[in-house]
Amino acid sequence: AQSVTQLGSHVSVSEGALVLLRCNYSSSVPPYLFWYVQYPNQGLQLLLKYTTGATLVKGINGFEAEFKKSETSFHLTKPSAHMSDAAEYFCAVSHVIMNRDDKIIFGKGTRLHILP
Amino acid sequence: DVKVTQSSRYLVKRTGEKVFLECVQDMDHENMFWYRQDPGLGLRLIYFSYDVKMKEKGDIPEGYSVSREKKERFSLILESASTNQTSMYLCASSPAFYEQYFGPGTRLTVT
Numbered sequence: 188a189q190s191v192t193q194l195g196s197h198v199s200v201s202e203g204a205l206v207l208l209r210c211n212y213s214s215s216v217p218p219y220l221f222w223y224v225q226y227p228n229q230g231l232q233l234l235l236k237y238t239t240g241a242t243l244v245k246g247i248n249g250f251e252a253e254f255k256k257s258e259t260s261f262h263l264t265k266p267s268a269h270m271s272d273a274a275e276y277f278c279a280v281s282h283v284i285m286n287r288d289d290k291i292i293f294g295k296g297t298r299l300h301i302l303p
Numbered sequence: 304d305v306k307v308t309q310s311s312r313y314l315v316k317r318t319g320e321k322v323f324l325e326c327v328q329d330m331d332h333e334n335m336f337w338y339r340q341d342p343g344l345g346l347r348l349i350y351f352s353y354d355v356k357m358k359e360k361g362d363i364p365e366g367y368s369v370s371r372e373k374k375e376r377f378s379l380i381l382e383s384a385s386t387n388q389t390s391m392y393l394c395a396s397s398p399a400f401y402e403q404y405f406g407p408g409t410r411l412t413v414t
Contacts, residue, residue, distance in 0.1 A: 196343070219401055221402055223405075228312075228407075228408070228410070229407055229408065230307070230393055230395075230405035230406050230407045230408050231346075231393065231395075231403075231405040232405070233402050233403075233404070236401075236402055238401075277345070277346070281401060290336075290348060290351065290361070291401075291402075291403060293345055293346045294345065295343070295344070295345035296345050
């Protein structure tokens with residue numbers, strides 16, 4: 188069975204500081220991994236995804252994430268936080284061989300607060 | 304760009320009413336999903352559909368039903384709304400069971 192754990196339901200960083208949002212997954216087969224962002228009163232927007240190939244993936248708005256198989260992690264980073272990054276972030280996992288009963292599994296989300 | 308639209312952004316209904324939430328996608332995706340989102344609980348899958356007239360129960364289907372008569376449209380039905388169904392409802396579509404594209408959400412309040 189697959190699962191996703193996001194460490195920290197709330198994370199606060201100062202404007203200009205490094206953003207690090209942690210995600211660990213559990214999957215018995217090679218995973219597809221995703222990060223989504225949700226701004227207040229909006230739907231989820233795909234930030235980036237890992238499927239195969241390069242383990243460091245770059246997404247929109249300057250975010251990137253690195254797939255580390257040995258650590259079963261897919262942490263999201265951004266070198267310098269901006270006030271507009273304040274939002275809720277969701278990590279999600281699916282796996283390569285999907286059948287009708289398989290779904291994407293979402294973490295419970297991490298709310299990112301940017302301090303001026 | 305993929306576009307997923309939902310019929311209402313905000314909705315207020317009374318207990319016992321029948322409620323229809325509509326979702327339309329314009330990218331010919333096979334798969335469509337309905338989630339509800341509540342603070343501290345993340346996204347919970349209510350129902351999904353991988354083809355017209357097909358539906359599968361998600362993790363919390365009780366109190367809900369769905370309809371998919373056309374490929375682009377997936378409706379969520381609350382047969383008799385209750386206060387514990389007050390929530391944000393999110394529709395999504397995908398070309399396969401990979402990344403999903405979300406609509407803007409419907410914030411439903413049942414009084």
